[in-house]
Amino acid sequence: MRTILSTKKLCKTFSNGGVQQHVLKNLDLEIYEEDFTIIMGSSGAGKSTLMYCLSGMDKPTLGQILYRNSEISKYSEDELAVFRRENCGFVFQQIYLIDKMSVMDNVLASGLLVNKKKNNVVQTAEELFSKINITEELQKKFPSQLSGGEQQRIAIVRALINKPGILFADEPTGALNSSNSEAVLDVFSEFHREGQSIVAVTHDLKTAIRGNRVIYLKDGQVCGECILGDYQKEDESRRLNLMAFLTEMGW
Amino acid sequence: MRKYTLFLGYYFRKNRGQYISFCFIVAIAAAIFSMGLITILNFGKMYEKKFQQYNCADVFYTMFDFDWSEDLAAQTETLAGVSQVETRKNIMLSGSATYGDTGNTLTHIFFNMNEAHSMNIIKPIGDTLVFENVENPIYLSYWIKANGCKIGDRYQFVSGDTTYNFTIAGFVEDIMYGNNNCGNMGIYLPRDDFKRMYDSIDENTHASTLCIKLTDRQDGKQVFTELVKNLSGKLSYPYEYTYGYFELNQRNRTITATIVASVLVAFSLILVVITMLVINFRIKSSIEEELQNMGILKAVGYISKQVLLSVVFPYILLAAIFIPIGIFGSYLGLPKVEGVFEQLAGLSWKQGFDVMSSAIVMSVIMVLVVVTTLLSAGKIRRLHAIEALRNGIKHHNFKRNFFPLSKAKCQIHVALAAKNFFDSIKQNIFLFIILSVMTFAGIYSGSGMFNSVLRPERFIEVMSEENATVTLKAFTKEQAEEMLGELQENPDVEKALYYDTENVMINNLSTAAFVIKDYDKLDINLCYEGRIPLHDNEITLGSALAEEMKLMPGDMVTVTYGENKIEYLIVGLLQAPNYSGEACELTPEGFRRLKEQFEPLTIYVYLRDTSLSAAFVRDMIKAHGDKLAAYCDVESMLKEGFGNFIPLTTMMIGTISVIVLLLVTAILYMIIKTMIGHRNQELGILKAVGYTTGQLSLQISYSLLPTILLGTVAGGILGQIYVDRVWLACFYSIGIRKLSLGIPILWSVGIVTFLAVFSLLVSILMARRIKKISAIDLIKEY
Structure with missing residues (x-):
């Protein structure tokens, strides 16, 4: 297993009204290529903070973050922007599509930033849309004209348009109903099967069960991890395995 | 609350x-x-x-004593509305004065400051010098002080070949003859000094001022008109006497x-x-x-x-x-x-x-x-x-999807900027209006600067009538003809022509009549509608008179001079700012219908090199002093008068320019801040997916570029077309109905370019604020 992303003594401290809050404390972690890594933990454990530090969206207070042996924790804001556009894809709980752009434009705004050959980008986008059943008609619509599930699937296409090394997802089904959630999770699973590295933060068991590795965070440190193996379908043993791990972690 | x-x-x-x-x-x-x-x-x-x-005095009239009659005061007292009449003896001299670094060419009227009188009281403002300690002390108008002179300074006055040296002993607020717009300068001497000067000077310079107090000062113009009517045709001296009334x-x-x-x-x-x-x-x-x-x-x-x-x-x-x-x-x-x-x-x-x-x-x-x-x-x-x-x-x-990226032929940043442009169309319309107005104000300031500092003669042309370099007035027709012939042969003289101003009555009001033969040789055509008079039955009427009497070209108007009343056909309308539009133009033949013995006596001289005006006047006095009833170095007088106007205009224009720039900055700041505020989430998303601050601020600047260019260009075009109308509105009250104070197209292009570049720079600087929006903040916010 090749490490794609690792942290060494990662610390993140927030200062609020003069009071310092240590969210991540000397955290050491390795994320492996082609894994679907799930980060879980109670509220305030530092899950999202860890994910945004890993993805170069936020800077750590101390410690190192290495992406394929490059220390991104030393990058400037602009270098991090370039890092994100070339290596990362993002799927957010609130989806965050740009309202005033059509579905296709939302994807192309991201794709054309990296690849100057428009035809190639459009072709890739169409392939991805076709994989997640977004029709040509839907591609012309604005996000507000689509359902939450459709919007989140489009957000996944936007995240994958530049063929990122790693796809980050923060509670990707948090704002969706159960049927839409399933559809979105199926998309994640499918891309994972094709070799896409994914890191997802979630509270949701249905999402967590899709991962092959679950890391549990507590008080800013890795408290434990559980290897579930590759997801084929949701079977009882896999669910029990995960529940046992989470119970052990005090979830 | x-x-x-x-x-x-x-x-x-x-x-x-x-x-x-x-x-x-x-x-x-x-x-x-x-x-x-x-x-x-x-x-x-x-x-x-x-x-x-x-x-x-509500009305005053100063004339040489050879035209003065002791009956005049008594006659004036009988006029309706007159409550008191007072006369004051004085000396009236034309010449040029120098003081400090400057001077004036106003006609000087010397008064005895100690003479017992009840009107036009002279009261020194600020400190004064003790007369006994000073050689030839005088009191001068506060106007001289406000223009940089101080007590104790030397005041030299040259009239003909006589030089008078005075010491400024104090300043007074002289309502009658107190600034250059009055055309005369009052000089106040102690009793003995005045008497000495009065006794020693040529008697032809002795003058008297008739000071009139009215029961209602608003009747000043009417009483003045009656006075002029009484004097009409009776004055032997061919000089336009100095006068005034309250308004x-x-x-x-x-x-x-x-x-x-x-x-x-x-x-x-x-x-x-x-x-x-x-x-x-x-x-x-x-x-x-x-x-x-x-x-x-x-x-x-x-x-x-x-x-x-x-x-x-x-x-x-x-x-x-x-x-x-x-x-x-x-x-x-x-x-x-x-x-x-x-x-x-x-x-x-x-x-x-x-x-x-x-x-x-x-x-x-x-x-x-x-x-x-x-x-x-x-x-x-x-x-x-x-x-x-x-x-x-x-x-x-x-909404319509403007500029679909899949079809865009340009770079991604330009395409996104174009999308933003259309998505923020309301803000852009607002910015367009503001920039147009600001650029218009810029063109207006530029026009003021161009016309007051670089080409002051254009302002002078607007603020006054035809201006020769020098004007000369002869006593007789023969003298005038002799001087005109000589001047036309003089290589330093570009042109010389007759240009007389007479007083006539129109609509029962005293009105200036310009009597000119060679209208086509004039530099300024005062006529803004219709044409100048060509025949003896034609008249071009002043804007204020025409508006007051509701007359238009094609109508008839009655003109009175003394006892004569003649009807003329109005062939055009003219502006005459010095007379607030109360003037008219006639041909010499036309005026002779009113005054049979009229002969042109005033010569307008246009020098090739206007800077030589003072020397030219000196030479003319030397050669024709005995033939000159009056003379005026117009060039110097205008420069002096305008000299005050230039710093004022420069200060105003400087202030307006600074305000325009500050406003452009403040308004662009508000707009860009609002645009960024509206797009906070979008910008955060774009940052999250990898756009750098530089790329996003460039997009904002690109999206503002068309509005900035269109706004400034529109303002520039409007300025080029309508700036004269704004000036016209400013000068309307003084009878101006036509002017040309526009600026060269290159100036407009320069102002538009400057404002466009300035706005763009401000927008780029403001757009850098985007640095403060981080993707993570956006995500935390929601």
């Missing part, structure tokens, strides 16, 4: 910079408005106060200040309009930004009125604070303005706090702010809580 102050705190923390910009614009508008109003409301009043303080003198002394104050008020009103547009823009943007919060307020039970007040309250409160600050600021700047107007009028003006102008400024701007805020926030009344909570119609977006 407490809940509104809570909202004020919230809104102010959120939009601090934009409120500061708003406060700045309101304060500037209030300051300029206040300064203009203080001047308009008080400068004329100050003149009236001084007029009463010094018991000035005329008030206009002469306050006209420049009034024009400047009108320009200030006009400019401040433009600023007030801009302020209202800014309020409208900000409130509408604020409603969009705060829609969800408003929904929450409505959902928890706030009524529409309360939500509306929470939005408008900060603006009303800030306006209530910053209008008085602006008014206070105007009083800080007032001493400078007072100094300039003192310099122009030659009257000491120390203005205290003026309740009226402050109340007007406060109430006008305040009412406009309240009305604009309430109208702009009217949408809140129609807003339903649920709609607001769902962020308006955001969830049903059926």
